[in-house]
Amino acid sequence: MTNELPVLVGIDGSRDGLIALIWAAAYAALHHAPLHAVYVLDDEREVGGGPPSIGADDGTEVLGDALEELDRLGFRDASLEVRHGHPAQALHELSERSVALVVGRRGMGGFAELVLGSTSQACTALATKVPLIVVPDTWDPAGPAHQRIVVGVDGSVEGQDALRFAFELAAATGAEILGVHATEVREKYPDPGKWFDPARQPWIETSDELLTQALEGWTAKYPDVAVQQGGVADHPVLVLARESQNADLVVVGGLGRTAFSELRMGSVARGLLHHSHCPVAVVHHPES
Missing domain, CATH: 3.40.50.620 (HUPs)
Incomplete structure (x- = not known):
C-alpha cells in the first residue's frame, strides 16, 4: 500500500x-x-541586506x-x-x-x-x-543490522505510541523488541540494609511488572515479533545509550510520568541524543 x-x-x-x-x-x-x-x-x-555575494x-x-x-x-x-x-x-x-x-x-x-x-x-x-x-554521526549505514529495536517504557498512556511505532517497525523489518524500564533506586527506595530481605530487589520486580503490563497488548497483536524485557536500576540515559550499541533504533515517548517524561526537551533527551550509538526515534502522543 x-x-x-x-x-x-x-x-x-x-x-x-x-x-x-x-x-x-x-x-x-x-x-x-x-x-x-x-x-x-x-x-x-x-x-547585511545587500545583494548576494559571488559564490x-x-x-x-x-x-x-x-x-x-x-x-x-x-x-x-x-x-x-x-x-x-x-x-x-x-x-x-x-x-x-x-x-x-x-x-x-x-x-x-x-x-x-x-x-x-x-x-x-x-x-x-x-x-x-x-x-x-x-x-547520529556515529551510525554506519553500511554496517550490519543488529535486528533489534530498543524501547524506553515508562508505563504511561502516552508511551503506548512509542510502543506502537516500535512494534510496527519490528514487524516490517523482522527485528526483535527490547523493552527497557529504568529506575533510579536512590530516589525511590530506602537503604538495602533496612529491608527485611536484603537479597530482594523490589525495583526490579516493580519494573518487570510494569513492562509486562505495558507490552502484553502489543505482544498479542504482533505474535511473530520476538520480545525481550529488562528492568534496570540506573539512569535512563545510561541504560538506553548502553543498549543502543547493539540496536538499530532506540524509541522513546515524548511525554510520560517517570524520568522518561523529560524527553520532550529535558536532560534525558539531550543526553540520549548526544550519547546514542544508533538513531533515536522520539514519538509524541498526538494530544501531548
Missing part, C-alpha cells in the same frame, strides 16, 4: 545530513512513501549532493527543495504534512547553531504530530 504523505528529511550539505538522508530513504522505501528532502537557508545567519549559498550544491546519494541508493520517488527561514521552524511546519521527520544529530550550515544540532534538539520539542528520528 502506497503512502501519499512523504517522509521528510532535513539536509544541509554535511555528512550528517547525508546519513540522515540514507536512513530516511530506507524508511520511506519500507513504508512505500515518497521522500521530501529540504535544505533550509537560515536568513537570520545572513549578514553565495543558494542550495544548488547541497541538493546536487543529495540527488547523487539518492541515485546511488536507487531511490527515485523523491522531491528536493530549498527553503528560507529558521531550519527547525520550517521543518516543523512541513512535518505536519508528512509521516515522519528525520534529521542529523550535528551538521554545518543552517543546522549548526548549537553543537548537538539546534535543529534536532528544537525539533524534539516541536515535532508533536509525527515521529522524529535523529540520526
Whole structure:
C-alpha cells in the first residue's frame, strides 16, 4: 500500500545530513512513501541586506549532493527543495504534512547553531504530530543490522505510541523488541540494609511488572515479533545509550510520568541524543 504523505528529511550539505538522508530513504522505501528532502537557508545567519555575494549559498550544491546519494541508493520517488527561514521552524511546519521527520544529530550550515544540532534538539520539542528520528554521526549505514529495536517504557498512556511505532517497525523489518524500564533506586527506595530481605530487589520486580503490563497488548497483536524485557536500576540515559550499541533504533515517548517524561526537551533527551550509538526515534502522543 502506497503512502501519499512523504517522509521528510532535513539536509544541509554535511555528512550528517547525508546519513540522515540514507536512513530516511530506507524508511520511506519500507513504508512505500515518497521522500521530501529540504535544505533550509537560515536568513537570520545572513549578514547585511545587500545583494548576494559571488559564490553565495543558494542550495544548488547541497541538493546536487543529495540527488547523487539518492541515485546511488536507487531511490527515485523523491522531491528536493530549498527553503528560507529558521531550519527547525520550517521543518516543523512541513512535518505536519508528512509521516515522519528525520534529521542529523550535528551538521554545518543552517543546522549548526548549537553543537548537538539546534535543529534536532528544537525539533524534539516541536515535532508533536509525527515521529522524529535523529540520526547520529556515529551510525554506519553500511554496517550490519543488529535486528533489534530498543524501547524506553515508562508505563504511561502516552508511551503506548512509542510502543506502537516500535512494534510496527519490528514487524516490517523482522527485528526483535527490547523493552527497557529504568529506575533510579536512590530516589525511590530506602537503604538495602533496612529491608527485611536484603537479597530482594523490589525495583526490579516493580519494573518487570510494569513492562509486562505495558507490552502484553502489543505482544498479542504482533505474535511473530520476538520480545525481550529488562528492568534496570540506573539512569535512563545510561541504560538506553548502553543498549543502543547493539540496536538499530532506540524509541522513546515524548511525554510520560517517570524520568522518561523529560524527553520532550529535558536532560534525558539531550543526553540520549548526544550519547546514542544508533538513531533515536522520539514519538509524541498526538494530544501531548
